[in-house]
Amino acid sequence: MWENILLGLQGAFTLENLLFEFIGVVIGIIFGALPGFSATMGVAVFVPFSYVLEPGAAMLLLSGVYCGGVYGGSIPAVLIGIPGTPASVPTSFEGRALVRKGRSGEALATVTLASAFGGFMSALALLFFAPLLAIVALKVGPPEQVMIAIFGLSVVSMLSEGNMLKGIFVAFISLLFATVGQDPMLGFPRFTFGNFMLTGGFETVSILIGLFSLPEVFKMLESSKEGQKASKVSRMYLNWKENFANWFNYIRSTVIGIVIGIIPAAGPDIAAFLSYNEAKKASKHPELYGDGSTEGIIASEAANNGVTGGSLIPLLTLSIPGSAPAAIFLGAMIIHGLRPGPLLFTQHAATVYTLLVGFAVVNIMLFFVGWVFCRFAGKILVIPKQILAVIIVVLASVGSFSIQQSMMDVVTMYVSGIIGYFMLKYNYPLSPVALALLLGPMLEESLTLTNTMYSNFFMIFTRPLTVVFLLFIIVSLFWPLIKKQFKKRKAV
Amino acid sequence: MKNRMVLALVILLVGAFLFANGSAETQSAPAYPNKTIQMIVPYGAGGGADISVRLVTKYLEKELGQKFVIQNVSGGSGTIGFTQLANAKADGYTLGYFSSTQTNDGLLFEGIKYDNTSFTPISMYASDPHIVIASKSSGITNMKQLIEAAKKNPGSLTFGLGGAWTSHDFLRMNLESAAGVTFKRMVFQGGAAAVTAVAGNNCSVAVPFVSEALAQIEAGNVVPIAISSSERYALANQIPTIKESGFDFEHTMWRAFVGPAGLSADIVKVLDAAIGKVMSDSEFLKEAQAAGIFTRYIGGSEFAAFYEENHQLYKKLIETALK
Numbered sequence: 001m002w003e004n005i006l007l008g009l010q011g012a013f014t015l016e017n018l019l020f021e022f023i024g025v026v027i028g029i030i031f032g033a034l035p036g037f038s039a040t041m042g043v044a045v046f047v048p049f050s051y052v053l054e055p056g057a058a059m060l061l062l063s064g065v066y067c068g069g070v071y072g073g074s075i076p077a078v079l080i081g082i083p084g085t086p087a088s089v090p091t092s093f094e095g096r097a098l099v100r101k102g103r104s105g106e107a108l109a110t111v112t113l114a115s116a117f118g119g120f121m122s123a124l125a126l127l128f129f130a131p132l133l134a135i136v137a138l139k140v141g142p143p144e145q146v147m148i149a150i151f152g153l154s155v156v157s158m159l160s161e162g163n164m165l166k167g168i169f170v171a172f173i174s175l176l177f178a179t180v181g182q183d184p185m186l187g188f189p190r191f192t193f194g195n196f197m198l199t200g201g202f203e204t205v206s207i208l209i210g211l212f213s214l215p216e217v218f219k220m221l222e223s224s225k226e227g228q229k230a231s232k233v234s235r236m237y238l239n240w241k242e243n244f245a246n247w248f249n250y251i252r253s254t255v256i257g258i259v260i261g262i263i264p265a266a267g268p269d270i271a272a273f274l275s276y277n278e279a280k281k282a283s284k285h286p287e288l289y290g291d292g293s294t295e296g297i298i299a300s301e302a303a304n305n306g307v308t309g310g311s312l313i314p315l316l317t318l319s320i321p322g323s324a325p326a327a328i329f330l331g332a333m334i335i336h337g338l339r340p341g342p343l344l345f346t347q348h349a350a351t352v353y354t355l356l357v358g359f360a361v362v363n364i365m366l367f368f369v370g371w372v373f374c375r376f377a378g379k380i381l382v383i384p385k386q387i388l389a390v391i392i393v394v395l396a397s398v399g400s401f402s403i404q405q406s407m408m409d410v411v412t413m414y415v416s417g418i419i420g421y422f423m424l425k426y427n428y429p430l431s432p433v434a435l436a437l438l439l440g441p442m443l444e445e446s447l448t449l450t451n452t453m454y455s456n457f458f459m460i461f462t463r464p465l466t467v468v469f470l471l472f473i474i475v476s477l478f479w480p481l482i483k484k485q486f487k488k489r490k491a492v
Numbered sequence: 493m494k495n496r497m498v499l500a501l502v503i504l505l506v507g508a509f510l511f512a513n514g515s516a517e518t519q520s521a522p523a524y525p526n527k528t529i530q531m532i533v534p535y536g537a538g539g540g541a542d543i544s545v546r547l548v549t550k551y552l553e554k555e556l557g558q559k560f561v562i563q564n565v566s567g568g569s570g571t572i573g574f575t576q577l578a579n580a581k582a583d584g585y586t587l588g589y590f591s592s593t594q595t596n597d598g599l600l601f602e603g604i605k606y607d608n609t610s611f612t613p614i615s616m617y618a619s620d621p622h623i624v625i626a627s628k629s630s631g632i633t634n635m636k637q638l639i640e641a642a643k644k645n646p647g648s649l650t651f652g653l654g655g656a657w658t659s660h661d662f663l664r665m666n667l668e669s670a671a672g673v674t675f676k677r678m679v680f681q682g683g684a685a686a687v688t689a690v691a692g693n694n695c696s697v698a699v700p701f702v703s704e705a706l707a708q709i710e711a712g713n714v715v716p717i718a719i720s721s722s723e724r725y726a727l728a729n730q731i732p733t734i735k736e737s738g739f740d741f742e743h744t745m746w747r748a749f750v751g752p753a754g755l756s757a758d759i760v761k762v763l764d765a766a767i768g769k770v771m772s773d774s775e776f777l778k779e780a781q782a783a784g785i786f787t788r789y790i791g792g793s794e795f796a797a798f799y800e801e802n803h804q805l806y807k808k809l810i811e812t813a814l815k
Contacts, residue, residue, distance in 0.1 A: 318708060320688050
């Protein structure tokens with residue numbers, strides 16, 4: 001093992017490979033930071049480019065794009081309140097508030113540190129414990145996936161605090177929308193009204209692009225006079241004291257990220273929501289959430305970048321992609337003749353360990369590249385809002401189209417953007433839509449499969465992991481109530 | 493005065509330009525292909541279809557001396573891409589990827605306008621076999637035991653598929669009618685998920701493509717039972733074919749290039765010849781094997797006949813299943 005790691009160090013630190021890691025990170029951050037372009041898309045676009053590279057360099061380039069993309073999405077989330085990727089939605093709640101308080105530099109610095117930390121730790125997990133952790137992926141069957149989906153959906157209750165009824169209503173309607181398209185069991189189209197373009201359902205990413213970016217654009221246009229005033233850009237500044245105080249938050253969020261990464265079908269977006277939710281519940285200052293809580297940023301960022309390394313664990317060892325970008329990664333590996341599996345680590349030791357060590361290097365690089373990038377990106381705040389609004393609309397349109405080169409997705413984006421605007425106006429929360437659309441298909445599929453496996457549904461409680469997950473859900477849901485009781489007793 | 497001079501100059505220039513253009517057109521058109529060719533792949537970048545198309549076109553570019561631009565039009569479960577291809581101009585500059593089952597999409601999905609007559613078959617370049625695998629807890633180690641287990645408890649042996657109406661599903665239908673059994677379908681999103689379920693003992697049997705299953709076979713998490721092609725697979729030579737296990741049975745998913753309907757015979761000939769040449773290039777074959785592509789070339793009238801025959805075959809399968 002140590003020999004292999006030395007081999008990897010040698011590979012990852014050649015001048016050429018360092019260059020590709022750097023290029024990857026830069027491209028990834030740009031892809032992530034542009035609203036409408038996601039990490040998945042970044043990796044997909046660069047897979048064909050990687051075909052012509054040496055296998056090691058190709059994998060490092062894609063790793064850079066992947067990690068950079070997941071991180072980059074949080075930059076616009078902080079600066080203009082538009083998450084660059086769905087995984088940055090929780091960050092946008094806090095970032096926006098911090099910018100309003102003139103603490104944009106501090107917010108960006110925390111995002112950068114938390115992302116690099118989460119990514120680096122996940123890279124270490126990948127390097128040292130991959131075969132061990134891959135077992136988790138095998139233990140998670142359909143019944144466990146049902147539990148994870150329900151756990152994820154339970155976050156809706158936190159996201160809609162204050163107007164619970166509206167939040168739950170939005171979540172249910174969105175779950176209904178998630179059923180449009182081919183029925184997973186029988187394969188017949190549902191609710192497509194004879195339109196074959198809907199056979200694959202609505203494209204979740206375009207809905208989310210529209211929902212999270214267009215309402216912000218409309219708001220910018222409404223307040224154009226005020227918007228002409230340049231916002232203040234504050235210097236990049238890392239509040240060490242606050243970050244140190246959050247050490248447990250860092251660890252918990254990273255672990256959530258890695259575990260969600262390992263579990264197939266759940267990606268960085270769900271990890272960010274879950275971790276944000278847990279952090280808020282554990283927080284001493286939950287009232288700060290939504291009003292510029294650094295804790296919230298750390299939770300969501302450490303978790304979504306924690307997914308990156310985590311999702312490669314089952315991919316490399318057992319050929320199970322742990323997230324959407326990881327699935328594309330798989331294709332790139334195969335075309336380079338690197339077939340994932342237990343033999344990969346012996347037959348292609350040099351290349352694989354170059355990738356594993358390089359993945360850690362990428363995350364260190366991410367911190368420094370991200371820092372410099374943020375200093376420039378902070379200037380977005382100076383751009384007059386009218387111009388910014390146009391740029392965002394163009395990016396959102398191009399981004400929606402490029403997912404699968406379909407005009408249908410662009411229309412979907414605009415319609416959901418307009419709906420989103422009115423939802424905000426009438427005080428309906430938007431984020432339950434994201435959770436329901438991301439988790440709906442997973443819930444439906446795993447529920448159908450569980451039903452096929454067990455004729456008696458209650459048999460699923462004979463599975464230890466299912467019970468553990470169920471306990472998590474129960475404790476997580478009732479924790480705020482229990483905490484209140486404790487406090488009351490103490491007061492008495 | 494000055495204005496008039498400018499105007500004259502412009503007219504002169506435009507005239508010269510038009511003349512030059514006109515004279516260029518009167519020359520005989522250079523042989524096909526003389527510009528970039530669009531290749532529609534109705535599935536996402538990095539998937540099995542995309543990987544194989546990119547590899548073949550890389551070598552085709554050398555043969556034909558023109559660039560290929562791959563378009564991953566992946567919406568509507570692939571139907572949008574196929575519709576685009578069916579509606580494209582039949583000038584040989586828009587071609588597409590195609591596989592076994594698509595000519596019958598109209599039977600399955602509302603609103604589909606294309607069928608077997610909407611495309612011009614060019615040549616087949618690959619044919620992927622499935623591997624029958626079983627979970628360790630099922631105790632099944634060969635085809636005979638598999639069929640026995642299915643017969644003992646009709647309709648309760650779980651059979652993992654990579655999706656409804658995919659090649660996996662059709663293999664199941666064929667196997668059921670060949671052996672006179674029924675399985676309990678478990679439909680996953682993709683073959684890899686089905687393999688994972690078998691490895692985790694959540695599903696008894698699955699029929700993934702070889703590339704989806706090899707990792708778990710090597711890790712010893714699943715039991716390989718048989719391969720669905722007519723010959724054994726070189727990289728996993730210990731696995732017998734289904735035929736060897738005593739069933740007259742073969743099922744592969746073929747991949748091919750097609751054009752829109754009405755592609756001229758001359759263009760098809762040029763493309764087919766180039767693809768045929770690539771398919772015998774030893775460098776290509778080496779790269780294809782490393783990427784897990786099961787190359788198989790059928791071209792010319794032979795493929796055209798195969799295409800029709802295949803359409804009728806799947807039509808019958810789907811119609812029986814829908815009854």
